[in-house]
Amino acid sequence: MTRFDRGKIKNDGLTVEAIFDLRTNLNANAVHAATYIQTLSEAEWTELRVEATRTGNTANPLFRCGDCRKAVYGRVSANGRRHFYHFKGDHSDCRWSGAVAESMRSIDAEKFHGQQEGERHKSLSRFVAEILSLDPASEKAGVFFRRYTKLEDGQYAYPDVFTSDWQGGPAAFEIQLATTHMPVIARRDAFYEKAGIRLMWIFGGSDDLDRRTFRDIYMRNDGQIFCVDGDVLRAARAAGEPRFRLYRLLPSSAANGFKPAWQNTIVGPAEISWGSSNSRPFIQPNYDRCLDQLVEADRSLSSLRDEFYAALTIADEGRAGAAWDKIATLVGGVNWNEVPSPRDTVRALGALASVRIGRLCIPTDIEITNLPHLVNTILLEPRERRIWTHAFELLCKSLGLRQLLERPSVRGKCDRNGSEAVGKIPIDRLTATTFDVLFPEGAFRRLSLDFSEHRAE
Numbered sequence: 001m002t003r004f005d006r007g008k009i010k011n012d013g014l015t016v017e018a019i020f021d022l023r024t025n026l027n028a029n030a031v032h033a034a035t036y037i038q039t040l041s042e043a044e045w046t047e048l049r050v051e052a053t054r055t056g057n058t059a060n061p062l063f064r065c066g067d068c069r070k071a072v073y074g075r076v077s078a079n080g081r082r083h084f085y086h087f088k089g090d091h092s093d094c095r096w097s098g099a100v101a102e103s104m105r106s107i108d109a110e111k112f113h114g115q116q117e118g119e120r121h122k123s124l125s126r127f128v129a130e131i132l133s134l135d136p137a138s139e140k141a142g143v144f145f146r147r148y149t150k151l152e153d154g155q156y157a158y159p160d161v162f163t164s165d166w167q168g169g170p171a172a173f174e175i176q177l178a179t180t181h182m183p184v185i186a187r188r189d190a191f192y193e194k195a196g197i198r199l200m201w202i203f204g205g206s207d208d209l210d211r212r213t214f215r216d217i218y219m220r221n222d223g224q225i226f227c228v229d230g231d232v233l234r235a236a237r238a239a240g241e242p243r244f245r246l247y248r249l250l251p252s253s254a255a256n257g258f259k260p261a262w263q264n265t266i267v268g269p270a271e272i273s274w275g276s277s278n279s280r281p282f283i284q285p286n287y288d289r290c291l292d293q294l295v296e297a298d299r300s301l302s303s304l305r306d307e308f309y310a311a312l313t314i315a316d317e318g319r320a321g322a323a324w325d326k327i328a329t330l331v332g333g334v335n336w337n338e339v340p341s342p343r344d345t346v347r348a349l350g351a352l353a354s355v356r357i358g359r360l361c362i363p364t365d366i367e368i369t370n371l372p373h374l375v376n377t378i379l380l381e382p383r384e385r386r387i388w389t390h391a392f393e394l395l396c397k398s399l400g401l402r403q404l405l406e407r408p409s410v411r412g413k414c415d416r417n418g419s420e421a422v423g424k425i426p427i428d429r430l431t432a433t434t435f436d437v438l439f440p441e442g443a444f445r446r447l448s449l450d451f452s453e454h455r456a457e
Protein backbone atom coordinates (compact mmCIF):
# COMPACT_ATOMS: atom_id res chain seq x y z
CA MET A 1 0.00 0.00 0.00
CA THR A 2 1.29 3.43 -0.83
CA ARG A 3 0.79 6.45 1.34
CA PHE A 4 -1.87 7.58 -1.12
CA ASP A 5 -4.11 4.66 -0.23
CA ARG A 6 -4.55 5.70 3.36
CA GLY A 7 -7.85 6.96 4.58
CA LYS A 8 -10.28 9.40 3.14
CA ILE A 9 -9.26 12.55 1.34
CA LYS A 10 -9.24 15.30 3.93
CA ASN A 11 -8.56 18.84 2.87
CA ASP A 12 -10.12 22.22 2.54
CA GLY A 13 -13.03 21.12 0.41
CA LEU A 14 -14.42 18.41 -1.75
CA THR A 15 -12.13 16.99 -4.35
CA VAL A 16 -13.12 15.84 -7.78
CA GLU A 17 -13.86 12.14 -7.61
CA ALA A 18 -13.92 11.33 -11.31
CA ILE A 19 -11.99 12.90 -14.15
CA PHE A 20 -11.50 12.77 -17.89
CA ASP A 21 -7.91 12.50 -19.06
CA LEU A 22 -8.32 13.57 -22.67
CA ARG A 23 -4.71 12.85 -23.53
CA THR A 24 -5.34 9.12 -23.65
CA ASN A 25 -9.00 8.37 -23.18
CA LEU A 26 -10.32 8.65 -26.70
CA ASN A 27 -13.85 7.65 -25.77
CA ALA A 28 -13.81 10.27 -23.06
CA ASN A 29 -14.88 7.98 -20.25
CA ALA A 30 -14.50 9.50 -16.83
CA VAL A 31 -12.55 7.35 -14.39
CA HIS A 32 -12.14 7.27 -10.63
CA ALA A 33 -9.55 9.97 -10.04
CA ALA A 34 -7.74 8.66 -6.95
CA THR A 35 -7.34 5.17 -8.40
CA TYR A 36 -6.09 6.63 -11.62
CA ILE A 37 -3.44 8.95 -10.22
CA GLN A 38 -2.06 6.76 -7.49
CA THR A 39 -0.50 4.49 -10.10
CA LEU A 40 1.47 7.32 -11.72
CA SER A 41 5.18 7.71 -11.16
CA GLU A 42 6.46 11.02 -9.83
CA ALA A 43 7.52 12.07 -13.34
CA GLU A 44 4.13 11.14 -14.82
CA TRP A 45 2.28 12.92 -12.05
CA THR A 46 4.38 16.04 -12.60
CA GLU A 47 3.79 15.90 -16.33
CA LEU A 48 0.05 15.52 -15.73
CA ARG A 49 0.05 18.58 -13.46
CA VAL A 50 1.85 20.62 -16.08
CA GLU A 51 -0.56 19.59 -18.84
CA ALA A 52 -3.59 20.24 -16.65
CA THR A 53 -2.37 23.71 -15.74
CA ARG A 54 -1.18 24.54 -19.25
CA THR A 55 -4.52 23.68 -20.89
CA GLY A 56 -6.84 24.53 -17.99
CA ASN A 57 -7.61 28.06 -19.11
CA THR A 58 -7.81 27.29 -22.83
CA ALA A 59 -10.86 26.26 -24.83
CA ASN A 60 -9.73 22.62 -24.73
CA PRO A 61 -8.63 21.58 -21.26
CA LEU A 62 -7.10 18.09 -21.27
CA PHE A 63 -8.24 17.30 -17.73
CA ARG A 64 -11.88 17.75 -16.85
CA CYS A 65 -14.19 17.05 -13.97
CA GLY A 66 -16.10 13.81 -14.54
CA ASP A 67 -19.33 15.45 -13.50
CA CYS A 68 -19.46 19.07 -14.71
CA ARG A 69 -16.76 18.67 -17.36
CA LYS A 70 -15.05 21.89 -16.37
CA ALA A 71 -11.27 22.06 -16.23
CA VAL A 72 -9.47 20.63 -13.20
CA TYR A 73 -5.86 20.61 -12.06
CA GLY A 74 -3.80 18.22 -10.03
CA ARG A 75 -2.39 19.08 -6.62
CA VAL A 76 -1.14 17.47 -3.43
CA SER A 77 -2.89 17.94 -0.09
CA ALA A 78 -1.17 18.71 3.19
CA ASN A 79 -1.06 15.02 4.07
CA GLY A 80 0.60 14.19 0.77
CA ARG A 81 -2.39 12.88 -1.12
CA ARG A 82 -2.65 13.55 -4.84
CA HIS A 83 -6.02 14.80 -6.00
CA PHE A 84 -7.83 16.96 -8.52
CA TYR A 85 -9.44 20.27 -7.90
CA HIS A 86 -11.63 22.66 -9.89
CA PHE A 87 -10.12 25.87 -11.18
CA LYS A 88 -11.61 28.95 -9.57
CA GLY A 89 -15.09 29.84 -10.80
CA ASP A 90 -18.71 28.90 -10.46
CA HIS A 91 -19.21 25.19 -9.86
CA SER A 92 -22.66 25.22 -8.34
CA ASP A 93 -23.80 22.68 -10.93
CA CYS A 94 -21.17 20.13 -9.89
CA ARG A 95 -21.67 17.41 -7.30
CA TRP A 96 -18.08 17.75 -6.19
CA SER A 97 -18.22 21.39 -5.36
CA GLY A 98 -18.85 22.38 -1.75
CA ALA A 99 -22.22 23.95 -2.45
CA VAL A 100 -23.87 20.65 -3.37
CA ALA A 101 -22.08 18.33 -0.99
CA GLU A 102 -25.36 16.71 0.03
CA SER A 103 -25.80 15.35 -3.47
CA MET A 104 -22.76 13.08 -3.15
CA ARG A 105 -24.21 9.66 -3.57
CA SER A 106 -21.44 7.31 -4.51
CA ILE A 107 -22.65 3.76 -3.95
CA ASP A 108 -19.18 2.33 -3.62
CA ALA A 109 -16.96 4.83 -1.90
CA GLU A 110 -15.85 1.99 0.40
CA LYS A 111 -14.01 0.47 -2.54
CA PHE A 112 -11.34 3.09 -2.33
CA HIS A 113 -10.74 3.16 1.38
CA GLY A 114 -7.93 0.95 2.54
CA GLN A 115 -7.22 -2.69 1.90
CA GLN A 116 -9.88 -3.26 -0.73
CA GLU A 117 -7.53 -1.57 -3.13
CA GLY A 118 -5.24 -4.54 -2.69
CA GLU A 119 -2.98 -6.12 -5.28
CA ARG A 120 -5.31 -9.07 -5.56
CA HIS A 121 -8.23 -6.85 -6.43
CA LYS A 122 -6.17 -5.08 -9.06
CA SER A 123 -4.85 -8.24 -10.66
CA LEU A 124 -8.34 -9.76 -10.78
CA SER A 125 -9.63 -6.61 -12.47
CA ARG A 126 -6.85 -6.91 -15.03
CA PHE A 127 -7.62 -10.59 -15.65
CA VAL A 128 -11.28 -9.75 -16.22
CA ALA A 129 -10.43 -6.88 -18.58
CA GLU A 130 -8.10 -9.03 -20.65
CA ILE A 131 -10.68 -11.82 -20.84
CA LEU A 132 -13.42 -9.40 -21.94
CA SER A 133 -11.15 -7.89 -24.56
CA LEU A 134 -11.10 -11.27 -26.30
CA ASP A 135 -14.72 -10.62 -27.26
CA PRO A 136 -14.66 -8.60 -30.52
CA ALA A 137 -17.69 -6.45 -29.63
CA SER A 138 -16.35 -5.59 -26.17
CA GLU A 139 -12.89 -4.96 -27.59
CA LYS A 140 -14.39 -2.55 -30.08
CA ALA A 141 -16.53 -0.77 -27.48
CA GLY A 142 -13.59 -0.59 -25.08
CA VAL A 143 -13.03 -2.18 -21.70
CA PHE A 144 -12.56 0.27 -18.83
CA PHE A 145 -11.48 0.23 -15.23
CA ARG A 146 -13.43 2.26 -12.70
CA ARG A 147 -15.49 4.13 -15.24
CA TYR A 148 -17.62 6.87 -13.70
CA THR A 149 -21.24 5.78 -14.17
CA LYS A 150 -24.11 7.87 -12.94
CA LEU A 151 -27.88 7.75 -12.77
CA GLU A 152 -30.31 10.60 -13.24
CA ASP A 153 -31.18 10.56 -9.55
CA GLY A 154 -27.61 11.53 -8.66
CA GLN A 155 -26.31 8.12 -7.59
CA TYR A 156 -23.05 7.04 -9.12
CA ALA A 157 -20.64 4.13 -9.13
CA TYR A 158 -17.26 3.02 -10.42
CA PRO A 159 -17.58 -0.54 -11.69
CA ASP A 160 -14.29 -2.44 -11.38
CA VAL A 161 -14.45 -3.29 -15.07
CA PHE A 162 -16.98 -1.94 -17.56
CA THR A 163 -17.80 -2.36 -21.23
CA SER A 164 -20.75 -0.90 -23.09
CA ASP A 165 -21.08 -3.97 -25.30
CA TRP A 166 -21.14 -7.34 -23.63
CA GLN A 167 -23.63 -9.90 -24.95
CA GLY A 168 -25.59 -7.10 -26.55
CA GLY A 169 -25.58 -4.51 -23.80
CA PRO A 170 -23.60 -2.64 -21.18
CA ALA A 171 -22.10 -4.73 -18.39
CA ALA A 172 -20.32 -4.10 -15.12
CA PHE A 173 -17.97 -6.68 -13.61
CA GLU A 174 -17.49 -6.30 -9.89
CA ILE A 175 -14.76 -8.12 -8.04
CA GLN A 176 -16.26 -9.99 -5.10
CA LEU A 177 -13.80 -10.03 -2.24
CA ALA A 178 -14.15 -11.82 1.07
CA THR A 179 -14.59 -8.36 2.56
CA THR A 180 -17.52 -7.37 0.34
CA HIS A 181 -20.54 -7.46 2.59
CA MET A 182 -24.27 -7.58 2.08
CA PRO A 183 -25.00 -3.83 2.18
CA VAL A 184 -22.47 -3.32 -0.63
CA ILE A 185 -23.80 -6.25 -2.63
CA ALA A 186 -27.39 -5.06 -2.27
CA ARG A 187 -26.48 -1.47 -3.15
CA ARG A 188 -24.67 -2.47 -6.32
CA ASP A 189 -27.39 -4.92 -7.34
CA ALA A 190 -29.97 -2.13 -7.05
CA PHE A 191 -27.79 0.47 -8.77
CA TYR A 192 -27.01 -1.60 -11.85
CA GLU A 193 -30.55 -2.85 -12.12
CA LYS A 194 -31.80 0.75 -12.15
CA ALA A 195 -29.10 1.69 -14.68
CA GLY A 196 -30.04 -1.18 -17.00
CA ILE A 197 -26.47 -2.42 -16.80
CA ARG A 198 -25.83 -6.13 -16.46
CA LEU A 199 -23.89 -6.96 -13.30
CA MET A 200 -21.62 -9.98 -13.09
CA TRP A 201 -19.93 -10.72 -9.78
CA ILE A 202 -16.50 -12.28 -10.14
CA PHE A 203 -14.44 -13.77 -7.35
CA GLY A 204 -10.84 -14.93 -7.23
CA GLY A 205 -11.50 -18.62 -6.78
CA SER A 206 -9.10 -19.49 -4.01
CA ASP A 207 -11.24 -18.22 -1.14
CA ASP A 208 -13.43 -20.50 0.94
CA LEU A 209 -16.80 -20.67 -0.71
CA ASP A 210 -18.49 -21.14 2.64
CA ARG A 211 -17.75 -17.54 3.55
CA ARG A 212 -20.90 -15.56 4.11
CA THR A 213 -20.09 -13.00 1.44
CA PHE A 214 -19.87 -15.63 -1.32
CA ARG A 215 -23.00 -17.36 -0.09
CA ASP A 216 -24.76 -14.02 -0.42
CA ILE A 217 -24.03 -14.19 -4.13
CA TYR A 218 -24.56 -17.83 -5.04
CA MET A 219 -27.46 -18.65 -2.75
CA ARG A 220 -29.42 -16.10 -4.76
CA ASN A 221 -28.16 -17.56 -8.03
CA ASP A 222 -28.99 -21.29 -8.00
CA GLY A 223 -25.73 -22.12 -6.19
CA GLN A 224 -23.62 -20.64 -9.00
CA ILE A 225 -20.73 -18.19 -8.85
CA PHE A 226 -18.17 -17.21 -11.48
CA CYS A 227 -14.47 -16.72 -10.97
CA VAL A 228 -11.31 -15.88 -12.86
CA ASP A 229 -7.83 -17.16 -12.09
CA GLY A 230 -4.60 -17.81 -13.94
CA ASP A 231 -5.86 -21.04 -15.51
CA VAL A 232 -9.00 -19.31 -16.77
CA LEU A 233 -6.93 -16.54 -18.30
CA ARG A 234 -4.67 -19.08 -20.04
CA ALA A 235 -7.70 -21.02 -21.32
CA ALA A 236 -9.20 -17.80 -22.66
CA ARG A 237 -5.96 -16.82 -24.41
CA ALA A 238 -5.66 -20.30 -25.94
CA ALA A 239 -9.27 -20.23 -27.17
CA GLY A 240 -9.04 -16.61 -28.31
CA GLU A 241 -12.35 -15.86 -26.62
CA PRO A 242 -13.60 -15.13 -23.11
CA ARG A 243 -13.69 -17.85 -20.46
CA PHE A 244 -14.89 -17.97 -16.88
CA ARG A 245 -14.73 -20.60 -14.21
CA LEU A 246 -18.12 -21.57 -12.88
CA TYR A 247 -18.38 -22.97 -9.38
CA ARG A 248 -21.72 -24.54 -8.71
CA LEU A 249 -23.43 -26.59 -6.09
CA LEU A 250 -24.95 -29.71 -7.58
CA PRO A 251 -26.68 -32.72 -6.08
CA SER A 252 -24.29 -35.66 -5.75
CA SER A 253 -25.32 -39.28 -6.32
CA ALA A 254 -28.43 -41.03 -4.99
CA ALA A 255 -26.18 -43.24 -2.85
CA ASN A 256 -24.94 -40.03 -1.25
CA GLY A 257 -28.47 -38.87 -0.54
CA PHE A 258 -28.07 -36.22 -3.25
CA LYS A 259 -26.00 -34.20 -0.83
CA PRO A 260 -24.89 -30.99 -2.58
CA ALA A 261 -21.25 -30.80 -3.63
CA TRP A 262 -19.15 -28.17 -5.39
CA GLN A 263 -18.14 -28.71 -8.98
CA ASN A 264 -16.25 -26.34 -11.21
CA THR A 265 -15.68 -26.07 -14.93
CA ILE A 266 -14.30 -23.48 -17.32
CA VAL A 267 -17.06 -22.18 -19.57
CA GLY A 268 -17.43 -19.80 -22.51
CA PRO A 269 -20.06 -17.07 -22.86
CA ALA A 270 -22.17 -19.17 -25.24
CA GLU A 271 -22.78 -21.75 -22.52
CA ILE A 272 -24.07 -19.14 -20.10
CA SER A 273 -27.68 -17.90 -19.94
CA TRP A 274 -27.38 -14.12 -19.81
CA GLY A 275 -31.09 -13.36 -19.54
CA SER A 276 -32.18 -9.76 -19.17
CA SER A 277 -29.91 -7.03 -17.81
CA ASN A 278 -31.29 -7.41 -14.30
CA SER A 279 -30.83 -11.17 -14.07
CA ARG A 280 -27.57 -12.83 -13.04
CA PRO A 281 -25.76 -15.01 -15.54
CA PHE A 282 -26.06 -18.73 -14.83
CA ILE A 283 -25.88 -22.12 -16.48
CA GLN A 284 -28.80 -24.39 -17.30
CA PRO A 285 -30.10 -26.81 -16.25
CA ASN A 286 -30.58 -25.49 -12.75
CA TYR A 287 -30.09 -27.40 -9.49
CA ASP A 288 -33.67 -28.66 -9.27
CA ARG A 289 -33.65 -29.86 -12.85
CA CYS A 290 -30.31 -31.63 -12.33
CA LEU A 291 -31.78 -33.42 -9.32
CA ASP A 292 -34.82 -34.42 -11.38
CA GLN A 293 -32.54 -35.79 -14.09
CA LEU A 294 -30.63 -37.86 -11.52
CA VAL A 295 -33.92 -39.29 -10.26
CA GLU A 296 -35.06 -40.03 -13.82
CA ALA A 297 -31.78 -41.76 -14.57
CA ASP A 298 -32.08 -43.99 -11.50
CA ARG A 299 -34.41 -46.87 -12.37
CA SER A 300 -35.44 -47.73 -8.82
CA LEU A 301 -36.13 -44.16 -7.84
CA SER A 302 -37.99 -43.21 -10.99
CA SER A 303 -40.27 -46.26 -10.80
CA LEU A 304 -40.90 -45.63 -7.11
CA ARG A 305 -41.84 -42.07 -7.93
CA ASP A 306 -44.25 -43.32 -10.63
CA GLU A 307 -45.68 -45.76 -8.11
CA PHE A 308 -46.13 -42.98 -5.54
CA TYR A 309 -47.94 -40.77 -8.08
CA ALA A 310 -50.16 -43.71 -9.09
CA ALA A 311 -51.09 -44.21 -5.42
CA LEU A 312 -51.89 -40.50 -5.07
CA THR A 313 -54.16 -40.66 -8.10
CA ILE A 314 -56.46 -43.12 -6.30
CA ALA A 315 -55.69 -41.66 -2.84
CA ASP A 316 -54.34 -45.00 -1.59
CA GLU A 317 -52.51 -44.12 1.63
CA GLY A 318 -51.02 -47.56 2.19
CA ARG A 319 -49.56 -47.83 -1.28
CA ALA A 320 -48.22 -44.27 -1.19
CA GLY A 321 -46.62 -44.94 2.19
CA ALA A 322 -44.92 -48.12 0.95
CA ALA A 323 -43.35 -46.30 -2.02
CA TRP A 324 -42.34 -43.38 0.20
CA ASP A 325 -40.57 -45.66 2.69
CA LYS A 326 -38.66 -47.47 -0.07
CA ILE A 327 -37.40 -44.11 -1.32
CA ALA A 328 -36.44 -43.12 2.23
CA THR A 329 -34.43 -46.34 2.52
CA LEU A 330 -32.54 -45.56 -0.70
CA VAL A 331 -31.73 -41.88 -0.19
CA GLY A 332 -32.34 -41.29 3.51
CA GLY A 333 -35.14 -39.31 5.04
CA VAL A 334 -38.17 -39.38 7.29
CA ASN A 335 -40.42 -42.45 7.31
CA TRP A 336 -44.05 -42.29 6.23
CA ASN A 337 -45.35 -42.99 9.75
CA GLU A 338 -43.70 -39.76 10.90
CA VAL A 339 -45.62 -37.70 8.35
CA PRO A 340 -48.71 -36.18 10.00
CA SER A 341 -52.20 -37.26 8.91
CA PRO A 342 -51.55 -39.64 5.98
CA ARG A 343 -55.09 -39.12 4.73
CA ASP A 344 -54.54 -35.39 4.28
CA THR A 345 -51.00 -35.86 3.06
CA VAL A 346 -51.96 -38.05 0.07
CA ARG A 347 -54.56 -35.47 -0.93
CA ALA A 348 -52.27 -32.47 -0.45
CA LEU A 349 -49.47 -34.18 -2.37
CA GLY A 350 -51.98 -35.32 -5.00
CA ALA A 351 -52.77 -31.66 -5.66
CA LEU A 352 -49.07 -30.83 -5.66
CA ALA A 353 -48.31 -33.66 -8.12
CA SER A 354 -51.14 -32.46 -10.39
CA VAL A 355 -49.60 -28.99 -10.51
CA ARG A 356 -46.18 -30.51 -11.14
CA ILE A 357 -47.02 -32.75 -14.10
CA GLY A 358 -50.16 -31.03 -15.40
CA ARG A 359 -52.30 -34.16 -15.08
CA LEU A 360 -54.83 -35.04 -12.35
CA CYS A 361 -53.12 -37.05 -9.60
CA ILE A 362 -56.04 -37.02 -7.20
CA PRO A 363 -59.64 -38.30 -7.28
CA THR A 364 -61.69 -35.15 -7.88
CA ASP A 365 -64.31 -33.67 -10.21
CA ILE A 366 -62.29 -30.48 -10.57
CA GLU A 367 -60.75 -30.14 -14.03
CA ILE A 368 -56.96 -30.01 -14.33
CA THR A 369 -57.44 -26.81 -16.33
CA ASN A 370 -58.79 -25.10 -13.23
CA LEU A 371 -55.64 -25.22 -11.12
CA PRO A 372 -56.50 -22.26 -8.85
CA HIS A 373 -59.74 -23.95 -7.79
CA LEU A 374 -57.97 -27.29 -7.39
CA VAL A 375 -55.17 -26.03 -5.15
CA ASN A 376 -57.47 -23.75 -3.16
CA THR A 377 -59.98 -26.51 -2.42
CA ILE A 378 -57.73 -29.52 -1.99
CA LEU A 379 -54.42 -28.12 -0.77
CA LEU A 380 -54.57 -24.62 0.71
CA GLU A 381 -57.92 -24.51 2.55
CA PRO A 382 -58.28 -27.74 4.62
CA ARG A 383 -56.55 -27.04 7.93
CA GLU A 384 -54.57 -30.31 8.12
CA ARG A 385 -53.06 -29.76 4.67
CA ARG A 386 -51.88 -26.19 5.05
CA ILE A 387 -48.45 -27.37 6.18
CA TRP A 388 -47.69 -28.20 2.52
CA THR A 389 -48.15 -24.58 1.44
CA HIS A 390 -44.40 -23.90 1.57
CA ALA A 391 -43.78 -26.83 -0.78
CA PHE A 392 -46.46 -25.53 -3.12
CA GLU A 393 -44.91 -22.07 -3.29
CA LEU A 394 -41.43 -23.42 -4.04
CA LEU A 395 -42.85 -25.74 -6.68
CA CYS A 396 -44.62 -22.85 -8.43
CA LYS A 397 -41.52 -20.65 -8.28
CA SER A 398 -39.28 -23.37 -9.65
CA LEU A 399 -41.70 -24.21 -12.46
CA GLY A 400 -42.27 -20.55 -13.28
CA LEU A 401 -45.98 -20.74 -12.40
CA ARG A 402 -46.12 -17.13 -11.21
CA GLN A 403 -49.63 -16.59 -12.52
CA LEU A 404 -51.03 -19.40 -10.40
CA LEU A 405 -49.11 -18.26 -7.34
CA GLU A 406 -50.08 -14.62 -7.73
CA ARG A 407 -53.79 -15.29 -8.27
CA PRO A 408 -55.41 -13.25 -5.43
CA SER A 409 -57.36 -16.20 -3.99
CA VAL A 410 -54.22 -18.37 -4.02
CA ARG A 411 -51.89 -15.62 -2.80
CA GLY A 412 -54.24 -14.78 0.06
CA LYS A 413 -54.35 -18.37 1.30
CA CYS A 414 -50.60 -18.80 0.97
CA ASP A 415 -50.05 -15.68 3.05
CA ARG A 416 -52.52 -16.78 5.70
CA ASN A 417 -51.05 -20.29 5.87
CA GLY A 418 -47.55 -18.82 5.99
CA SER A 419 -48.40 -16.59 8.94
CA GLU A 420 -49.96 -19.55 10.77
CA ALA A 421 -46.72 -21.49 10.29
CA VAL A 422 -44.32 -18.81 11.53
CA GLY A 423 -41.52 -20.33 13.61
CA LYS A 424 -42.05 -23.86 12.34
CA ILE A 425 -39.69 -25.66 9.96
CA PRO A 426 -41.75 -26.46 6.87
CA ILE A 427 -42.70 -30.13 6.48
CA ASP A 428 -41.10 -30.32 3.02
CA ARG A 429 -37.75 -29.43 4.61
CA LEU A 430 -38.21 -31.92 7.46
CA THR A 431 -38.94 -34.72 4.99
CA ALA A 432 -36.04 -33.43 2.90
CA THR A 433 -34.44 -35.94 0.58
CA THR A 434 -37.42 -38.28 0.18
CA PHE A 435 -39.62 -35.31 -0.61
CA ASP A 436 -37.01 -33.90 -3.03
CA VAL A 437 -37.06 -37.15 -5.01
CA LEU A 438 -40.84 -36.90 -5.38
CA PHE A 439 -40.86 -33.14 -5.95
CA PRO A 440 -37.41 -31.91 -7.04
CA GLU A 441 -38.71 -28.43 -7.85
CA GLY A 442 -37.78 -26.35 -4.82
CA ALA A 443 -34.93 -28.63 -3.72
CA PHE A 444 -32.32 -25.89 -4.02
CA ARG A 445 -34.34 -23.54 -1.84
CA ARG A 446 -34.82 -26.29 0.73
CA LEU A 447 -31.09 -26.89 1.19
CA SER A 448 -29.62 -26.56 4.64
CA LEU A 449 -25.94 -26.20 3.99
CA ASP A 450 -23.34 -27.59 6.29
CA PHE A 451 -20.16 -26.52 4.59
CA SER A 452 -17.80 -28.48 6.77
CA GLU A 453 -18.80 -31.51 4.68
CA HIS A 454 -18.42 -30.17 1.19
CA ARG A 455 -15.77 -27.58 0.67
CA ALA A 456 -14.70 -26.52 -2.79
CA GLU A 457 -11.97 -28.59 -4.35
Ligand SMILES: [Zn+2]
Nearest residue numbers: 065067068094
Ligand atom coordinates in the same frame (compact mmCIF):
# COMPACT_ATOMS: atom_id res chain seq x y z
ZN1 LIG B 1 -17.08 19.44 -11.45
